[in-house]
Amino acid sequence: MATARTENPAPMLMGLSKQNGQLRGQQKPAAPQSGPPGIGHPVKPPHLLQSAAPQKHGAPPNSGGIRFGDDWKKNLQLPPKDMRIRTSDVTSTKGNEFEDYCLKRELLMGIFEMGWEKPSPIQEESMPIALSGRDILARAKNGTGKSGAYLIPLLERLDLKKDNIQAIVMVPTRELALQVSQICIQISKHMGEVKVMATTGGTNLRDDIMRLDETVHVIIATPGRIVDLIKKGVAKVDRVQVMVMDEADKLLSQDFVVLIEEIISYLPKNRQILLYSATFPISVQKFMSKHLQKPYEINLMDELTLKGITQFYAYVTERQKVHCLNTLFSRLQINQSIIFCNSTQRVELLAKKITQLGYSCFYIHAKMMQEYRNRVFHDFRNGLCRNLVCTDLFTRGIDIQAVNVVINFDFPKNAETYLHRIGRSGRFGHLGLAINLITSEDRFNLKSIEDQLVTEIKPIPSSIDKSLYVAEYHSELHGQEAHDVALEEHP
Numbered sequence: 201m202a203t204a205r206t207e208n209p210a211p212m213l214m215g216l217s218k219q220n221g222q223l224r225g226q227q228k229p230a231a232p233q234s235g236p237p238g239i240g241h242p243v244k245p246p247h248l249l250q251s252a253a254p255q256k257h258g259a260p261p262n263s264g265g266i267r268f269g270d271d272w273k274k275n276l277q278l279p280p281k282d283m284r285i286r287t288s289d290v291t292s293t294k295g296n297e298f299e300d301y302c303l304k305r306e307l308l309m310g311i312f313e314m315g316w317e318k319p320s321p322i323q324e325e326s327m328p329i330a331l332s333g334r335d336i337l338a339r340a341k342n343g344t345g346k347s348g349a350y351l352i353p354l355l356e357r358l359d360l361k362k363d364n365i366q367a368i369v370m371v372p373t374r375e376l377a378l379q380v381s382q383i384c385i386q387i388s389k390h391m392g393e394v395k396v397m398a399t400t401g402g403t404n405l406r407d408d409i410m411r412l413d414e415t416v417h418v419i420i421a422t423p424g425r426i427v428d429l430i431k432k433g434v435a436k437v438d439r440v441q442v443m444v445m446d447e448a449d450k451l452l453s454q455d456f457v458v459l460i461e462e463i464i465s466y467l468p469k470n471r472q473i474l475l476y477s478a479t480f481p482i483s484v485q486k487f488m489s490k491h492l493q494k495p496y497e498i499n500l501m502d503e504l505t506l507k508g509i510t511q512f513y514a515y516v517t518e519r520q521k522v523h524c525l526n527t528l529f530s531r532l533q534i535n536q537s538i539i540f541c542n543s544t545q546r547v548e549l550l551a552k553k554i555t556q557l558g559y560s561c562f563y564i565h566a567k568m569m570q571e572y573r574n575r576v577f578h579d580f581r582n583g584l585c586r587n588l589v590c591t592d593l594f595t596r597g598i599d600i601q602a603v604n605v606v607i608n609f610d611f612p613k614n615a616e617t618y619l620h621r622i623g624r625s626g627r628f629g630h631l632g633l634a635i636n637l638i639t640s641e642d643r644f645n646l647k648s649i650e651d652q653l654v655t656e657i658k659p660i661p662s663s664i665d666k667s668l669y670v671a672e673y674h675s676e677l678h679g680q681e682a683h684d685v686a687l688e689e690h691p
Contacts, residue, residue: 272305279315296324301331303356310387311352320345325498326474327353330442335495336474337488341623344500346476347383350444354418355388357441363415364439370423370460372450373593374400374570375577380446381420394418401425402570409434423451423459430466437466448475449616452483464491478623479616509622510668512660513636513646521609521637522550526557528607528635529587533666536580536602538624539589542610550609551589563589592617600624604669606634611642615652625669633669635660 296319298311319327322340329336330353340346354367369384371377381398388394395415399408400422408425412434419426419435429435443464445451451460464473473492475484488495516524525539539554541547544565551563562585564576580588581600592612606625612618625632636657638646650657 272309273312276309276312278313294324298352301327301352301356303352304391306390306392307352307355307387309390311348313389314383314387316345316348320348321500322346322476322498323349323352325500326350326476329496329498330354330472330474331356333357333472335472335492336476336498337480337484337492337495338474338476338498338500339478339480340476340498340500341478346446347380348387350446350474350476351380351384351387354442354444355384355391355394358391358394358417360392360394360417362439365416365419365435365437366440367418367442367444368426368437368440368463369418369420369444369446370426370451370463371420371446372422372456374402374422374573375564375593376446377420377422378574378577384418384420396420399425399429400570402573405429423456423463427459427462430463437463438468440467440471442472442474443467444474444476446476448477449479449481449484450477452481452487457483457487460487478619481616509625509632509634510664511622511634511636511655511657512664513638513657514660515638518639522553522557524637525554525607525609529557529559532605532633532664533670534586535604535670536583536600537587537605537607538600538603539587539607539609540612540621541589541591542612544591546610547589547591554587554589559587560585561587561589564593565591566593592621604632606632608634608636611636611638611645612649613645615649618649619653631669633664 298308298316298319303311321344322338323345326336326338326349330350338346338349340349350369354369358366369380371380377398377400381396384396385394388396393415395417397408397411397416397418398420401424403425405425405428408429409432412429426435430437445460450456473495475488475492475495477484514524539550541550544567547563547565551561554561562576562580564573564580568576576588579585583602589609603625606622608618608621612621622632622634625634636642636646646657
């Protein structure tokens with residue numbers, strides 16, 4: 201099997217930092233072995249407050265873009281076409297087009313330049329309802345396009361003649377806030393002066409207060425920070441049209457629910473609320489009955505497991521885990537991997553071990569300074585390192601297309617955490633591999649999670665067929681045929 205090493209396994213001089221989360225030797229890490237075009241080419245992280253400058257495509261966007269009669273699509277700067285085979289989670293659509301929803305041309309330009317060719321199932325189901333102004337409770341699998349499902353109608357409904365905050369997107373983590381803000385900025389870049397602000401805890405509050413002196417249309421925020429800004433009177437939300445809750449189950453957990461209730465108390469009574477998540481516990485039902493008005497319910501979760509992800513376990517002792525991980529690295533064809541531990545201390549210890557074994561490695565956890573978390577997140581997302589060790593901080597909505605392997609170095613205790621962890625691979629219907637290191641103490645949790653998810657986590661074979669988790673590409677002419685064959689071979 202192809203090796204996953206990013207450097208030669210020679211003894212390394214480690215440039216370790218206890219703060220910045222980036223552990224690597226003096227050699228340059230190799231580029232990922234496979235994955236979507238563009239991986240390994242860094243892009244600038246999103247600014248916290250930004251409106252994308254109009255692109256030159258024949259005419260300024262807010263003048264109508266292209267002259268009447270022109271084929272405006274010919275002027276788009278499209279990314280390289282992603283020809284990887286996808287599972288039915290994102291391909292079994294009704295056949296709708298983005299143009300069917302009467303969206304502004306400038307918004308369509310941004311959508312297509314993101315590489316989004318057609319709506320995914322969750323986008324087909326929820327976009328027309330969201331555009332109508334009705335509340336939504338939507339349940340869909342990780343990595344199937346939930347961000348686009350709420351950002352597209354949110355941007356379509358903005359009135360740029362008004363200078364007030366019109367939409368709030370609530371997310372549970374800082375990394376997800378930055379990711380969503382970047383997507384929002386990119387798809388709105390042809391719309392003119394759309395002002396997008398990301399605000400999270402751990403950053404300078406004074407900077408956020410100064411930014412809110414200027415026009416802001418869309419705020420993407422974590423709950424604690426937006427409550428602070430509202431109470432200080434600088435984030436005026438009395439004219440907000442829509443509030444989105446991404447990863448709603450986490451936002452309605454004990455950690456956040458009091459803050460969420462407080463935020464809603466400041467919103468106008470006729471606001472729209474959109475809830476999106478992969479799992480919906482009882483807390484969501486209570487919230488829905490209290491705050492949502494005749495919500496439209498969408499459930500695309502007939503089964504909890506992810507179709508494109510193959511799951512294995514390796515039965516080991518605690519002392520054998522690092523050796524087992526080293527064996528996996530040497531035998532798997534890893535594009536990028538995320539390795540989960542159950543505590544921040546174990547994250548740093550394991551990251552150091554991995555570096556000593558001769559592999560480049562980043563780590564990230566909640567106790568790191570925010571500026572280092574941001575740098576690790578963006579550098580890993582842009583393909584500068586192959587392996588990332590983290591806590592469950594990284595399980596919520598983080599979309600890194602190149603990740604094809606997830607390893608649970610420490611096995612989670614519940615099915616919900618397990619589902620979100622393995623959902624970091626196989627994004628947007630692509631193939632992925634989840635490997636679980638199981639000790640004798642974990643065997644009961646393994647059985648419980650299998651029962652709850654109605655799935656089978658199989659013993660790891662001596663050799664894993666790379667076609668189960670390494671991207672396969674099909675031609676334009678035979679795309680659907682290749683896709684159908686792939687599903688028959690790996691249902």
